[in-house]
Amino acid sequence: MADERPVADEPPPVGKRWGVLYAVVLGALALEVLLFWLFAESFR
């Protein structure tokens, strides 16, 4: 295995914390589930 130099945890390109991006991804999932559910109910 190669050397074990520490890798700096770069900040994300938008926002200061990765937590914000993770929340965006999970929030988008929640929104998609809600929209898909509304879609399914509308055309049932």
Place this chain on the structure above:
Amino acid sequence: MKGLDWAVLGASLLFIVGYGTWRSRKQKGLEGYLLAGRSQAWWTVALSIMATQASAITFLSTPGQAFADGMRFVQFYFGLPIAMVVLCVTVVPLFHRLKVYTAYEYLEGRFDAKTRTLTASLFLLQRGLACGLTIYAPALVLSVLLGWSIQVTTLLIGGLVVVYTATGGAKAVNETQTWQMVVILLAMGFALAALLRVLPEGVGFGDAVLVSGALGRMNAVETTFDLGDRYNLWSGLIGGAFLALSYFGTDQSQVQRYLTGRSVAQSRLGLLANGLVKVPMQFAILFVGAMVFAFYQFVAPPLWFNPVEAKKAAEARGAEMAALETAHAAAFEERRTEALRLVAAGKSGDETALVAAKESLRAAHARSEAVKAKAAAVVKEAVPKGEGKDTNYVFLRFVLEVLPTGVVGLVLAAIFAASMSSTAAELNALSTTSVVDVYRRYFGKDVAEENLVTISKGLTIAWGAFAIVFAQYAGRLGTLVEAVNILGSFFYGTILGVFLTAFYLPKVKGGAAFWGALAGEAAVVGAWLLTDVSFLWLNALGCAVVVAVALGFSAVRGTPDGESRETASA
């Protein structure tokens, strides 16, 4: 297929293969060849991850799935964004910090050499056989519908992939996958647009959605909790997250894609972009299938979409098939009348008429489905070694018979692209694991880098040749094909169990993990041989036994001094 279609297909394939080979011509050293020099930007990583997962059979089957069962398959992907976030927090920084080439290499630092070799071997066995099927499955569908021999389609798909994967390594795989994804997305967009234009006069987009929805094809979310139901919100969120964690976290064909990122941030962004895009993309592909379903409510579909099986059935059981064709035509006319009545009711705004029209259409559809079920039974008796269903042929047959010239070529290019992209990633991963975890680990510690690159290229060709040969004979193996599909579930649970132990149980050492893995594998084989448990449950069983035995072994033997060096929380 017209001249323009051939031109679009040929130009797309030649451009992608040529561009990928040209862009990867300057790769230097083993890291350059196997990991594209860890130089890739996040969008390349994201498209590469998506292209690896989107195999051709997924591309062919997904619209067919919506056609037959509705859009509820989209829920299968709900766990994927959750898994992407978990991997970004845990696995990505760990693998980058250790600068590993493979996921299994990490296990030697965390446990020992034998655990690394065991998991790498399980991966090679499983993925090596699966790679043959990745080529075989779309080659079969293409050969049936284009009238080409299976040897030609397997050689075409496999041969092109081997050329650029062996020549340019991971960089070529990533560069080609970027454009392969572009072709796939373009083809789906054009197919949907063209589909809406071929709907019969007087039937608009909203009408098609109304008809499709009335027959249960818009069922994108099912909130009922039912363990026996494969696709619902809960199985998608929980089971889907588990499956995505094991696939993206422990399968080298995916791990290698994000290890090519030039930093932790770029790899993370690639995974997160996949988490954002994947669910809507699958929704769009399924929506195309639901619209194809709507189309065939107004335009007569074939009784059986697989033309080769339909012909064989007509030859063997001519009278029965002729009677079924007549019944099928009558059932279709009745259903079309009811579908048009529903469209008129929808436009009138009369709620009572709408409800009544939906009920009538459902009844007509049920009668039509009964005829189809009888046809399926006759085909199965006439073609005992056949596939038993025709959903994989629905979308491509629709494309070839209905869509305009040019779009047909683009969709075929997308199917080839999808097949090549996942096969390339598999060959790349098989070669990398063979060289890094087996050859260099045991035989080639002092071998020069240039020679390791040459050996990697040779192994890519060797694995490619194995996959092509396996694909040539896969059709003759009958039930073994199903057995190979099930084979994946024999190993995934055990490998995931080893990695979960490595990441989250820092006190468990190598011996315990190794014996846990062996026990997990024995439990899986035992359950398969001695019980009737469905093969999907073998994943969970293998994983649970590995973790339990490793923990038990550690408790009995005690934990040696010092905790392990690298866990996910490290």
